Amino acid sequence: MKKTNSFQYDLVQNNIHWFIQLRWLTITTILTACLISWIFYPYIHKKFHFPVHEFFWLALALFILNALYLIHSKYIIPKKNFHAYWNLYIQIVIDLILVSVCTYLTGGIETPFIFTFLFHVTLVCIFLNKIQSFFFTTISVLLTETFIVLEFFQAIPQKSLILTDFKIKIYQDADYIIFYIVSIFFISYAIWYLVSTLSDRLKKREAMLAEYNDKLVAVSKERSKFILIAGHEFKAPLAAIQSYAHILLKEYHGKLPEPIAKVVTRIYERCNKLNIQVKEMIQLANITSMAAQDIVKTPCNMKEIAEKIIASLKTIASEKQVSLHFSLEPAFVYGNEEQLEIMLSNLINNAIVYSKEQGEVKVTLKKDGQDVELKVQDRGIGIAPENLEKIFEEHFCAKNAVLHNKYATGLGLAIVKNVLKNHDGNITVESELDKGSTFTLYFKELRNEKNIDH
Amino acid sequence: MKKILIIDDDLDMVDALTTVLENHNFLVSSYTDMENVAERVKAESPDLLILDVMFPENPSGGFDMARKIRQDISLKNLPVIIFSAVNEQFKLGFMKFTQENIHEDFMPVNDFLEKPLDCDVLIEKVNKLLKI
Numbered sequence: 001m002k003k004t005n006s007f008q009y010d011l012v013q014n015n016i017h018w019f020i021q022l023r024w025l026t027i028t029t030i031l032t033a034c035l036i037s038w039i040f041y042p043y044i045h046k047k048f049h050f051p052v053h054e055f056f057w058l059a060l061a062l063f064i065l066n067a068l069y070l071i072h073s074k075y076i077i078p079k080k081n082f083h084a085y086w087n088l089y090i091q092i093v094i095d096l097i098l099v100s101v102c103t104y105l106t107g108g109i110e111t112p113f114i115f116t117f118l119f120h121v122t123l124v125c126i127f128l129n130k131i132q133s134f135f136f137t138t139i140s141v142l143l144t145e146t147f148i149v150l151e152f153f154q155a156i157p158q159k160s161l162i163l164t165d166f167k168i169k170i171y172q173d174a175d176y177i178i179f180y181i182v183s184i185f186f187i188s189y190a191i192w193y194l195v196s197t198l199s200d201r202l203k204k205r206e207a208m209l210a211e212y213n214d215k216l217v218a219v220s221k222e223r224s225k226f227i228l229i230a231g232h233e234f235k236a237p238l239a240a241i242q243s244y245a246h247i248l249l250k251e252y253h254g255k256l257p258e259p260i261a262k263v264v265t266r267i268y269e270r271c272n273k274l275n276i277q278v279k280e281m282i283q284l285a286n287i288t289s290m291a292a293q294d295i296v297k298t299p300c301n302m303k304e305i306a307e308k309i310i311a312s313l314k315t316i317a318s319e320k321q322v323s324l325h326f327s328l329e330p331a332f333v334y335g336n337e338e339q340l341e342i343m344l345s346n347l348i349n350n351a352i353v354y355s356k357e358q359g360e361v362k363v364t365l366k367k368d369g370q371d372v373e374l375k376v377q378d379r380g381i382g383i384a385p386e387n388l389e390k391i392f393e394e395h396f397c398a399k400n401a402v403l404h405n406k407y408a409t410g411l412g413l414a415i416v417k418n419v420l421k422n423h424d425g426n427i428t429v430e431s432e433l434d435k436g437s438t439f440t441l442y443f444k445e446l447r448n449e450k451n452i453d454h
Numbered sequence: 455m456k457k458i459l460i461i462d463d464d465l466d467m468v469d470a471l472t473t474v475l476e477n478h479n480f481l482v483s484s485y486t487d488m489e490n491v492a493e494r495v496k497a498e499s500p501d502l503l504i505l506d507v508m509f510p511e512n513p514s515g516g517f518d519m520a521r522k523i524r525q526d527i528s529l530k531n532l533p534v535i536i537f538s539a540v541n542e543q544f545k546l547g548f549m550k551f552t553q554e555n556i557h558e559d560f561m562p563v564n565d566f567l568e569k570p571l572d573c574d575v576l577i578e579k580v581n582k583l584l585k586i
Binding site: 238244252271 | 474
């Protein structure tokens, strides 16, 4: 429930800010209208009487009010959330009163300006619930009609925008006034009914989608958790099987006849592959079982991480006779060090494993504007163009990859992708079959503590 | 003849270790649960201890046992090898066991051996710790 409340609060805050922004626009429009009618006064005063002074003061009042709404929403609402609704209600009521005054000043039913109050009716129906919007619709109908009635009975001076006797004529016709009042009444409530019903339906759908999405997230977390547990359950028996195969091969139970030795070697090899697979499944499940915002992040020294991973992969590289070159600039990103290590380890390990003999792997880390750019280049077997899109999918192995590396699991790049997702990073891949691949990663650079959001 | 005590809940692992160690002329005894570890170790008085990490009743039981042994004055110089699969789930997180992070307050053990078993590495480490 707490989640729903904060969600609602965010929504109301958003609406408040949007209203405030619209009002700045309205103020500018009124001031522009004042300016135009002031400049062109000699031309228009013969036909129109635009109340420049009144409108100028109105704009000023709106300006002050809007500033107050803004201050209230910025400094008070974050502390007292329930104030958000009051801010919105007060904005609407004051707006409705001012709109009625404006309509009155611009001649009431004489011009189509009178229907501007329908803007508010529509907005209220979208943002508030049916009962609240009914209440505000009623207020706006009453305010608008009160001015018409007061003018009709000449309780307030008649204001006109057009300098003809058109206004006097219509205000002398009681039938016409009644017709007008009834029309406003029906039009307003028809709009209220249509918009609020539609908006209710939309809100219900939105809530349904949110709920559905929550369920999907929960299912995916559950899945990761299951893989995590299953993975750990597989590890112990697998290690036992492999250990037995190993002592057989080491002839602790005597020399094995050649065909048996062959079979046991195969058992040992398959265990090796399964081990890697289980390890990567657990890593992937670990990385995907947490939402990005729940992951513990600290400032991470990418240079140090890269150096550490390169050092740990030196043996594998020299076994494969692959030379490792690196040029690393100091750069910090805000992230989870363990995940970044796993990601880099996977990428550089791939570059080594998929190199040809006597190959060369280049790792470059540098700053590029706002970004940290990390490049891992190899001159290995490359990726076919039709596979470029699939390599980040879980369990996808390209044909040439499997032929080259019997330990291919198809999980390494899925891990890379998920770590990137958790860190708002991007990756680009350039590759040519038999020529090699270049993976380029981009992260937002951490320049100072201010860059840390949480 | 040097005596080695193994505490591991996995009988097959114990069996494999025993085969290798006996073949290299060590005397081997073993337990598959972590009860009364200090008393048992004292009774057996081994020259070296091999501990598994994850036990069904305690996912980091091996470290807890090692700590208990280190706190016991008569046992604090007993060499301890941790024998475990690299564990990604518990507090050690993704940290790999390396020579650098084996020190007193982090892990009160002398060495680490990764599952599955590699006989040559096992014998090398055991010999080194027993100064054979």
